[in-house]
Amino acid sequence: MTAFTGTGSLVRLILRRDRVLMPIWMLFMAVLPLSLASGTAAIYKTDAERQGYIDDLGSSPMLILFYGQKPSDPNLGALIFWRSATGIVIMALIAVLFVIRHTRLEEEAGRRELLGSAVVGRHAGLTAALVAISGASLGVGVLVALGMMSQQTPASGAFAMGMAWAFAGIMFGAIAAVTAQLTEGAGAARGIGIGLLGLAFAVRGVGDVVAGGWAWLSWISPLGWVNQVHAFTDNRWWVFALAIVATVALAALALRLSARRDVGAGLLPPRLGPATAAPSLSSPLALAWRLHKGSLYGWLVGLGVVGGVLFGGVAETSTKLLEDNEQLTEILARIGGKSGAADIFLAGTLGMGATAIAAYGIAAALRMRTEEASLRSEPLLAASVSRMRWAASHLVFAFLGPTVVMAVTGLFAGLVYGASVDNIGREVPRVVGGALVQLPAIWVLGALAVAMFGLRPRLAPAIGWGALSLCIVLGQIGAALQLSQSLLDVSPFTHIPRVPGGSVAFTPLLILTALAVALAAVGLATFRRRDIPVT
Amino acid sequence: MENAISVSGLTKRFGQTKALDGLDLAVAQGEVHGFLGPNGSGKTTTIRILLGLLRADGGTATLLGGDPWRDAVALHRRLAYVPGDVTLWPNLSGGEVIDLLGRLRGGLNPKRRKELLERFDLDPKKKGRAYSKGNRQKVGLIAALASDVELLLLDEPTSGLDPLMEEVFRQVIAEETKNNGRTVLLSSHILAEVEALCDRVSIIRLGKTVETGTLTQLRHLTRTFISAELATPPNGLGSMAGVHDLHVSDNHVKLQVDSAQLDPVLRQLTSHGVRSLVSQPPTLEELFLRHYETEPVK
Ligand SMILES: Nc1ncnc2c1ncn2[C@@H]1O[C@H](COP(=O)(O)OP(=O)(O)O)[C@@H](O)[C@H]1O
Ligand SMILES: [Mg+2]
Numbered sequence: 001m002t003a004f005t006g007t008g009s010l011v012r013l014i015l016r017r018d019r020v021l022m023p024i025w026m027l028f029m030a031v032l033p034l035s036l037a038s039g040t041a042a043i044y045k046t047d048a049e050r051q052g053y054i055d056d057l058g059s060s061p062m063l064i065l066f067y068g069q070k071p072s073d074p075n076l077g078a079l080i081f082w083r084s085a086t087g088i089v090i091m092a093l094i095a096v097l098f099v100i101r102h103t104r105l106e107e108e109a110g111r112r113e114l115l116g117s118a119v120v121g122r123h124a125g126l127t128a129a130l131v132a133i134s135g136a137s138l139g140v141g142v143l144v145a146l147g148m149m150s151q152q153t154p155a156s157g158a159f160a161m162g163m164a165w166a167f168a169g170i171m172f173g174a175i176a177a178v179t180a181q182l183t184e185g186a187g188a189a190r191g192i193g194i195g196l197l198g199l200a201f202a203v204r205g206v207g208d209v210v211a212g213g214w215a216w217l218s219w220i221s222p223l224g225w226v227n228q229v230h231a232f233t234d235n236r237w238w239v240f241a242l243a244i245v246a247t248v249a250l251a252a253l254a255l256r257l258s259a260r261r262d263v264g265a266g267l268l269p270p271r272l273g274p275a276t277a278a279p280s281l282s283s284p285l286a287l288a289w290r291l292h293k294g295s296l297y298g299w300l301v302g303l304g305v306v307g308g309v310l311f312g313g314v315a316e317t318s319t320k321l322l323e324d325n326e327q328l329t330e331i332l333a334r335i336g337g338k339s340g341a342a343d344i345f346l347a348g349t350l351g352m353g354a355t356a357i358a359a360y361g362i363a364a365a366l367r368m369r370t371e372e373a374s375l376r377s378e379p380l381l382a383a384s385v386s387r388m389r390w391a392a393s394h395l396v397f398a399f400l401g402p403t404v405v406m407a408v409t410g411l412f413a414g415l416v417y418g419a420s421v422d423n424i425g426r427e428v429p430r431v432v433g434g435a436l437v438q439l440p441a442i443w444v445l446g447a448l449a450v451a452m453f454g455l456r457p458r459l460a461p462a463i464g465w466g467a468l469s470l471c472i473v474l475g476q477i478g479a480a481l482q483l484s485q486s487l488l489d490v491s492p493f494t495h496i497p498r499v500p501g502g503s504v505a506f507t508p509l510l511i512l513t514a515l516a517v518a519l520a521a522v523g524l525a526t527f528r529r530r531d532i533p534v535t
Numbered sequence: 536m537e538n539a540i541s542v543s544g545l546t547k548r549f550g551q552t553k554a555l556d557g558l559d560l561a562v563a564q565g566e567v568h569g570f571l572g573p574n575g576s577g578k579t580t581t582i583r584i585l586l587g588l589l590r591a592d593g594g595t596a597t598l599l600g601g602d603p604w605r606d607a608v609a610l611h612r613r614l615a616y617v618p619g620d621v622t623l624w625p626n627l628s629g630g631e632v633i634d635l636l637g638r639l640r641g642g643l644n645p646k647r648r649k650e651l652l653e654r655f656d657l658d659p660k661k662k663g664r665a666y667s668k669g670n671r672q673k674v675g676l677i678a679a680l681a682s683d684v685e686l687l688l689l690d691e692p693t694s695g696l697d698p699l700m701e702e703v704f705r706q707v708i709a710e711e712t713k714n715n716g717r718t719v720l721l722s723s724h725i726l727a728e729v730e731a732l733c734d735r736v737s738i739i740r741l742g743k744t745v746e747t748g749t750l751t752q753l754r755h756l757t758r759t760f761i762s763a764e765l766a767t768p769p770n771g772l773g774s775m776a777g778v779h780d781l782h783v784s785d786n787h788v789k790l791q792v793d794s795a796q797l798d799p800v801l802r803q804l805t806s807h808g809v810r811s812l813v814s815q816p817p818t819l820e821e822l823f824l825r826h827y828e829t830e831p832v833k
Contacts, residue, residue: 108625108664185625185664272660273628281631282638290627374621379675382586382616382688383639386608532588 003259006120010128011135014102022136025094029165029186030143033084037151040083041076050074057083060314068218077153077232081161088226089201091140091165092172095133096193101177102129105186110377113263123255130177130251137169157232164229168244171222172197181257182267187294191502200224202395219427222246239521284385288393291371292364299360299405302354308412312431315342315413316420342421343501346413347434351493353409354438355472357402362464365398369453369460372533387528395520398446403439410435430500437499440512441492445471447519454526457534537600538685539564539718540585545594546570547580547742556742557594562720564737567712569733570722573827578722579619579701579740582690585720599686612641617680619722620703621693624665629674630659636678648681654703670693680707685712687719693728705731726820738826745826750819757822758791760815761800766808775800786810 044050049076057063058070067085071078103126106112110123145162149155172193179192204224207217218224222243229239261267280286364399368391371377380390414431418424449464456463471491474483488494492515495508540562547555555577571781572578577647583589585598587607596603601610615636623632637643652659657675666674672695693701708730711717725731729736730750737747744751758779765786772788773781777796782789792800804812 185662187625270662270665273626273631273662275628275630275659277631277634277638281635284639287624287627287635291624375618375620376624378588378618379616379621379636379678380639381588381607382611382614383636384608384611384641385639529589529590532583 001147003121003123004127006115006118006124007127007131010115010120010124011131014128017102018098018123018132026136026140026143029087029091029094029140030147032087032090033144033161034147034150036084037076037148037153038078040079042152044079047074050076050079052480054079054082058398061209068204068208068219068224068439069211071230071233073233075153075232076151077148077157077161080148080151080153081157081164081231085227087333088165088168088223089197091137091168092197092200092223093194095137095169095171095173096176096179096197097190098133098136099129099173100186100190100193101182102132103177104183104189108184108265110264116256122259126177126180126254126258130173130254133173134170137166137173140169141166141279153232156235160229160235161231162239163240164226164231166392167240167247168223169264171243171247171250174247174254175222178250178257181254181261182262182266182268184270189266193244263270284380284390284393285396287380288397291367292394292397292401295360295428296361296401296405299357300408303356305412307353308409309416311346311353311409312413312416312418313420315345315349315417333363340501342417344498346417347498347501350410350413350434350438350495351475351498353435354406354442354496355468355493357405357409357438358442358445358468358471359406361398361402362449362468364394364401365446365449365453366461366464367397368394368450369457372457373535375533375535378533381532387532390526391527395450397445398450399443399502399520402442402446403436406435406438406442407432408441427500433504434499437504437509438493438496440509440516441471441496443516444492444512444519447516447523450521450523451526452523454523454528454530457530467488536772537564538562538597540568540596540598540720542596543548543594544583545584545596545800546582546592547577547584547589547590554742555584555591555594558739558742559744559747560737561747562718564718565716566734567708567721567732569729569736570720570739571724571729571736571823571826572739576739578739579690580742581739582616582688582720582722585688586611613684614686614688615640615679615684615689616741617672617675617679617690617692619694620668621671623666623671623674625662625664627663628660629657629666629670632663632674633659633678633681637682640682640684642683643681644683650676651681651707652679653797654707655700669697669700672696673700676704680711685717687717687721689719690722691724692721693723693725701725701728704728708732713818726823730819738823741827745821753822755794757818758793758825759797760791761804762789762813763787763804764810764812765804766810769804769807772800772803775803 040050044053054070054074057067064070103112106115106125113199115125141162141164143162145155145158145167148158148161163193164430175196176189176193179196180189182192183189200221200223204218204221204227207214207219207221207224208227210217218228225239225242228236230236257267281290367379371394372443377390381387411428413435414428415424417431418427421427421471445464445468448467449460452460452463471493474488475489475493492512495512497504497508538561540560542558542560545555545558545560558577558581560570560581570581580589584591584596585603587603587605587610594781599610599613603610623629627635630732633648634643637648655677657670657673657677661670663671672692676692679689693704696704705728708719708721712719721729721731721732733750734749735749735823736753738745746756765788768786769783769788772778772783772790775796776799777793778800779791779793780789787805790800
């Protein structure tokens with residue numbers, strides 16, 4: 001038996017466990033540049049048009065921060081490679097989550113120990129996770145390349161772009177393999193991994209925005225290398241050598257670190273907690289605060305502050321983009337001119353932010369299910385805590401959490417946009433309003449998860465997440481697929497008025513709110529009467 | 536005196552599985568009551584019904600004079616529960632969990648908490664994820680034992696404890712009942728633990744109570760093993776009351792006999808002329824194992 005014995009069967013185990021999730025995200029990643037390419041090809045037909053588009057986008061430092069340096073050639077492939085750079089970050093993020101999920105989380109749950117006692121080598125678990133993420137990333141890369149080729153772009157560029165995307169996943173998978181060795185808790189390992197991704201993004205972004213004497217910054221970030229492949233212009237294949245060397249070095253480091261520590265232990269000493277509880281930790285709500293505050297802070301900063309600033313910042317540049325497009329300008333003139341364009345942009349991005357926040361609401365509601373299934377709810381309910389009080393402690397976060405995050409998102413978007421058009425007093429309440437009208441739809445999805453938690457606890461996660469996926473599909477591509485209105489109406493987000501800019505129809509908002517209340521009430525009433533725990 | 540727990544004819548189904556099938560249980564105030572039965576016999580289900588977590592399909596259950604389902608919140612102020620598999624929140628320290636659970640019951644005795652931490656040798660500063668199985672169990676035990684409650688519901692609470700800690704547990708439970716007059720329902724697999732601690736025992740099997748009584752009473756239910764060589768081949772032994780597992784080959788006899796029927800069976804044997812005789816004294820273990828066997832009770 002070698003240290004790698006059993007890697008193959010562990011890879012199969014990973015594929016089996018992720019047999020639903022993995023095809024979904026792979027397909028999602030593959031469709032992203034494809035849909036962007038076909039959409040762009042239809043609007044910007046000539047090199048001159050595309051060059052104008054590139055120059056427009058490139059005039060905003062915010063977008064350079066996101067996409068990297070402008071491409072040197074305005075062909076369609078180069079434009080798409082540049083415009084879809086966010087996809088690279090998503091690839092890297094998925095890879096981090098994936099590797100932590102199949103390494104440190106397994107260990108934390110004690111399942112690694114179980115496997116360790118079977119015939120698997122010491123390195124098998126980590127290697128299997130790396131093999132699986134590399135395979136999946138290469139799969140995405142091939143799909144991306146084929147998708148680009150289907151849009152009449154050169155094969156060499158398409159292949160360079162596909163491999164660039166693949167290596168974003170592969171490199172960050174290897175980075176996560178290292179962070180997974182550091183801490184005992186999966187949450188902390190994930191946090192460090194995502195933090196490094198954020199750092200890589202920031203370093204690459206600053207290098208690209210400031211450029212000149214600071215351009216070298218883009219070269220010390222793995223995300224920078226992916227951009228530097230310059231697919232469809234230079235096709236710099238040699239950059240992949242850097243990526244391969246980095247990946248091999250990181251994987252080797254992760255394996256060395258893993259070999260030097262005990263199963264379950266981390267290299268960083270675990271942090272100790274207090275020997276006695278603070279006086280405030282004496283209610284279910286106080287406990288729920290401890291359990292939910294991490295993700296609440298994450299959403300507040302990630303979507304509320306960063307997202308808000310970006311939405312607000314880009315809103316003003318979006319008006320600039322439209323200046324050259326006569327047809328659009330004319331349409332927009334009828335609905336309120338240039339500020340109309342910004343309004344449409346803000347209403348759209350706030351709507352997208354709202355679907356993201358719905359994910360937070362659902363996750364917070366489903367926390368009840370996690371607590372029940374892990375038997376952690378039992379000692380509380382066996383103490384002098386009523387079922388309603390326990391459920392309420394989590395529902396505060398499922399319903400008020402998204403409310404606070406949406407309000408903060410609107411506030412920051414309003415402040416930044418208001419500052420850019422020199423009218424903070426007018427824009428802040430309008431944009432905050434645009435954020436808050438989204439809430440009833442967000443609540444409906446959270447309340448559906450609550451209802452299922454009472455009625456069919458085992459199915460609650462599948463139905464909660466399934467409903468959100470359906471809403472995303474209907475919202476993002478429903479109109480493009482020309483689905484019938486009655487089908488689009490299934491998503492609560494369809495009924496949300498477009499604000500700022502549009503008029504606010506209160507009836508759908510009230511109906512959605514009433515629906516959310518009714519669903520939550522059904523969930524609580526059934527939870528009150530049912531057996532606990534259902535495992 | 537009123538019983539702390541009285542259960543009669545309790546039934547509970549999970550789909551096709553009949554988890555409880557007319558279970559009876561009576562626990563007097565101030566006693567340590569052993570609750571024994573093979574895996575899957577319904578011990579945890581019974582305790583969860585007593586905690587108002589599961590709703591019984593039939594039968595009655597009274598806990599501390601109240602209805603376990605209806606009065607759950609008020610009753611839980613007066614009891615503490617330790618599950619067989621304590622799970623903790625990964626980011627809360629053991630000390631925080633002990634305090635939180637104590638506060639959510641009737642309150643915590645800080646002196647007792649400190650003393651128990653020392654006796655069980657538990658570091659309260661570690662985070663939930665860092666504890667081993669045995670240490671998680673200790674967190675649950677200390678939280679329960681340091682709480683100001685009159686009833687302890689312990690569901691296989693010592694699983695994962697090492698023998699030294701198992702001994703500490705026994706001492707602490709013995710003190711609990713002697714000094715504080717607490718009632719304990721102790722579901723357990725460990726015979727020595729039950730023999731050391733319990734005043735009375737109920738044995739359940741397939742969701743039904745099959746024996747209940749004091750340990751002395753139960754010892755009367757045990758059997759003596761006899762192996763004898765006789766002068767002539769025996770007859771009539773098979774039809775005698777209290778004889779089990781009879782094996783006869785020529786003059787050799789092996790059998791088990793209920794303690795109550797020892798006298799007539801020995802007379803029958805001596806009537807055939809006993810040449811040699813080996814007997815093994817009755818043990819409780821044998822009694823339990825008999826009830827743990829898988830074929831249904833006759
Ligand atoms: N939530 C449940 N769903 C389905 N069956 C269950 C559930 N809980 C217990 N059972 C079944 O009920 C029976 C009794 O289980 P349990 O009370 O846990 O036994 P014990 O604690 O004595 O080992 C077992 O057959 C078990 O499989
Ligand atoms: Mg049990």
